[in-house]
Ligand code: FES
């Protein structure tokens with residue numbers, strides 16, 4: 001066995017050849033991704049605890065599925081999803097103020113601003129001002145909000161805009177759901193969100209986060225001397241994928257980081273135990289385990305670690321434009337010093353993400369020059385290879 | 398705006414009161430508008446007092462920091478913002494070899510940190 005090529009040996013079906021850059025730069029390919037991926041599969045749009053009370057709602061734009069989704073908790077406690085489009089003349093029912101809009105209506109209804117049509121949280125059209133002036137062919141009962149399939153896993157909200165999804169959410173997640181079962185997402189619910197729009201394809205962004213080969217170079221500033229021992233435990237699960245990222249964590253912390261780590265342990269580069277990780281994660285209890293890096297197809301990266309979890313999401317806006325959202329979660333602080341320590345960890349993480357995103361637009365521009373039409377991947381870049389192959393399978397299905 | 402003040406025990410930090418900024422966005426902006434030399438002097442002045450500041454603010458429950466202690470707390474938060482630049486980036490005011498900071502939106506960035514609401518969500522109306 002060749003230790004340098006262990007992932008090829010584990011997954012020979014992925015092959016080892018170069019990967020085409022065409023899917024990253026072609027507008028036609030992107031149109032197919034919209035149709036065959038983003039309009040067909042389950043997409044994670046948030047957490048149930050973002051909508052704690054009846055009448056809470058969130059609107060999430062999903063341009064790659066040509067819609068924006070209202071996710072709303074009804075008086076019955078149920079969360080449902082609808083297209084954000086009024087049955088009258090098509091205005092958005094909830095006026096959006098960006099990619100994500102949060103709101104609350106105590107009465108559990110939403111009202112279109114244009115002419116005041118009112119919808120209940122179950123989507124039913126509740127009232128129409130001057131209803132008598134519509135004609136007899138108009139039936140209120142047929143004109144509720146257009147529903148979207150919604151299901152949940154571990155507190156994550158997923159929507160599927162297909163009329164009839166090919167798979168249930170449980171089928172779609174498959175072994176991926178098992179892999180993360182038991183991680184206390186719910187307990188670690190104190191989160192921060194950063195976002196930006198990147199002038200690059202969503203897969204360029206995905207790829208830049210889906211390997212640890214870049215840690216020594218790109219993160220030489222924020223995470224110095226955490227010499228990577230590479231990936232461990234790569235597991236491919238249908239369209240999803242996961243691995244452990246191992247880093248040498250015994251570097252002496254800098255003074256402020258040392259104080260923050262002692263208080264909160266909320267930073268990725270502070271050494272932590274393994275008490276809350278499910279048995280499937282870091283099964284050999286490697287002391288250099290830093291975090292699990294997984295890809296929930298198509299556009300969510302989910303990472304878990306002791307006391308921390310975080311996600312990256314890549315929402316395509318065009319073939320060369322992507323909304324990136326990074327969310328970082330820890331246990332809610334219980335003291336002012338704890339809050340301070342979390343702020344320090346978050347600042348450091350933001351800086352690392354600033355380093356991560358630094359290459360993406362350059363990569364896209366260079367790829368668009370078509371000077372080279374292939375990219376070369378080494379064995380530890382297997383998640384990228386798997387991603388490219390899965391996208392190809394969906395697009396050409 | 399009322400004059401910001403510090404408890405007597407922390408009067409030595411008075412020259413740094415313009416770093417007493419309640420929001421993450423404010424602290425980031427000040428750091429970016431600063432000079433390497435100022436960052437270093439700020440770091441050198443506040444680091445030796447950090448443990449004392451944290452002990453002082455921890456005399457009060459989370460989210461109930463008296464107004465009189467908020468400037469002190471905000472200075473400590475500014476140290477969290479500045480520290481990586483001294484400890485890791487050799488005094489650079491920006492993150493070296495990074496994406497444009499101004500284009501990164503912190504959803505929680507405009508809220509006062511001391512009040513510690515769930516920072517991920519925009520408060521619902
Ligand atoms: S478009 Fe919504 S009420 Fe007219």
Ligand SMILES: [Fe+2]
Nearest residue numbers: 209214219356
């Ligand atoms: Fe990275």
